[in-house]
Amino acid sequence: MSRPVTPATTCAPLRARAEIDLAALRANVRTLRERAPHAALMAVVKSDAYGHGAVPCARAALAAGATWLGTATPQEALALRAAGITPADARVMCWLWTPGGPWREAVEAELDLGISGMWALREVIGAARALGRPARIQLKADTGLGRNGCQPEDWPELVAAARAAETEGTVRVTGLWSHFACADEPGHPSIDLQLAAFHEMTGYARAQGLDPEVRHIANSPATLTLPHAHFDLVRTGIAMYGVSPAPELGTPAELGLRPVMKLAASVALVKDVPAGHGVSYGHHYVTERDTTLGLIPVGYADGIPRNASGRGPVLVGGRWRRARGRIAMDQFVVDLGGERVEPGAEAVLFGSGERGEPTAEDWAQAADTIAYEIVTRIGSRVPRVYVDEEDAAGENAEDGVSEVDLGEEPSGDR
Structure with a gap:
């Protein structure tokens, strides 16, 4: 259930957020x-x-x-x-x-x-x-x-x-x-x-x-x-919620639906690493050349499916990246291929797809599951931020305040 109503503009930057339209x-x-x-x-x-x-x-x-x-x-x-x-x-x-x-x-x-x-x-x-x-x-x-x-x-x-x-x-x-x-x-x-x-x-x-x-x-x-x-x-x-019940029936757009949830995180760290550098538990991914790595501060404790390791898509710096190495409890890594973004840059895990970002269906395919599970499993420590584009345009102005579930941030890495 939602927490107290708070104007979205007053909120500090969030580790991660699920924007609900x-x-x-x-x-x-x-x-x-x-x-x-x-x-x-x-x-x-x-x-x-x-x-x-x-x-x-x-x-x-x-x-x-x-x-x-x-x-x-x-x-x-x-x-x-x-x-x-x-x-x-x-x-x-x-x-x-x-x-x-x-x-x-x-x-x-x-x-x-x-x-x-x-x-x-x-x-x-x-x-x-x-x-x-x-x-x-x-x-x-x-x-x-x-x-x-x-x-x-x-x-x-x-x-x-x-x-x-x-x-x-x-x-x-x-x-x-x-x-x-x-x-x-x-x-x-x-x-x-x-x-x-x-x-x-x-x-x-x-x-x-x-x-x-x-x-x-x-x-x-x-x-x-x-x-x-x-x-x-x-x-x-x-x-x-704007998710197709099955790919065989059509995409959300083909069914006249708009995805309601956008899941995003702030890039926590960007660093240069040499060729041959192992990434995350078990070193299932090893860099092939000198490159840059970006740290995405969400993991399976937030509902990111671990079995999408190596495949889960993320939009960072205007390009699709893939989760490289194991998705851990609180974080995973993307290979930026030598490109750099600033810490705090937005990483979009999924959304409507209208701006080139992955969708919940893309994550479902990466995790060999259904999009129902992708949106439902997002955990309680990811705040829900309620936005309303109609209100921003001046309609339904009485409902124009967004709700933010601030959740509880972890005190340390475990």
């Missing part, structure tokens, strides 16, 4: 709403908004027309309420429960609670009875993903128990939902099979007397490519 986020939400004009939009802000900062991003998404917020854990959802996002501001849903979770607090906070099995239904009913007020629940169907959700053979029991609890007045079934396994793979046969299962399972629930407000299965890729899967609500996660 809230104007880009709002533009992405508007684009996604246009893709699903007949459905409500849930802005998914789990995992601290995929590393971007849950509260600022939630507020920006709501300002752009989202009416629901989604989190994985109840603790994440309760933190949104504690930050002042009220039931009048947004419906908030959470779905990753374990036995003994904060059911009472969630019911009191008027959250919508994802229910995947009988144990969870029993616990939420107990909390609702103890409080003397109904819980809002959404039954999740496992239509083929094989993770959370109720299997088809167990669905009649869960539906019947939920219907009985609704008749008793302890719950209100507000939604029926599921999640795609392969919506990011156009034409995958599981997509139609899951949709058929979803129609069958929701149809059964409604035939048994449940009358949910919303049915939903569409995640970011389905929102972008499967209009027949939008139903009453779409859940947009990674696309809201």
Whole structure:
């Protein structure tokens, strides 16, 4: 969650920073709403908004027309309420429960609670009875993903128990939902099979007397490519942050999205070294000639993937460089090839790509992972600096102050 609001212009130079463009986020939400004009939009802000900062991003998404917020854990959802996002501001849903979770607090906070099995239904009913007020629940169907959700053979029991609890007045079934396994793979046969299962399972629930407000299965890729899967609500996660859900679907620009996060650091040291000089642990990189090395003061403790050693791209001095030698806990090295930059010069690890810098997808390819992981893993000691280009142009002036999460700088090298 974000720290106290501070004008960006008053901040001292930072070792590293993740600049979060809230104007880009709002533009992405508007684009996604246009893709699903007949459905409500849930802005998914789990995992601290995929590393971007849950509260600022939630507020920006709501300002752009989202009416629901989604989190994985109840603790994440309760933190949104504690930050002042009220039931009048947004419906908030959470779905990753374990036995003994904060059911009472969630019911009191008027959250919508994802229910995947009988144990969870029993616990939420107990909390609702103890409080003397109904819980809002959404039954999740496992239509083929094989993770959370109720299997088809167990669905009649869960539906019947939920219907009985609704008749008793302890719950209100507000939604029926599921999640795609392969919506990011156009034409995958599981997509139609899951949709058929979803129609069958929701149809059964409604035939048994449940009358949910919303049915939903569409995640970011389905929102972008499967209009027949939008139903009453779409859940947009990674696309809201301007990252393509999959390279096969197109680049962010091709999808009409703007990357929201820019990760940059200040070059900490530049030095001349001779040919044959080993670089970082294990000397997996040895200089071939006399050269200059630049020290980038972020490492795997900040979320920079160690397995991108030797490949991770950085824009320094107007040119792409690569992480040379091992990426360490707090730092890594780039070979400047004899060129010099001043200490304090900006090193851009990733951004929108519009100024020639690498993107999160470039780092994903270097680390053999997905861009979701690249942005989400950026650690808490990297401050989030909130910028808003629309405000700088004079729009939405009441929101023109940036938020800075100052974090805690390490006291020494370990």
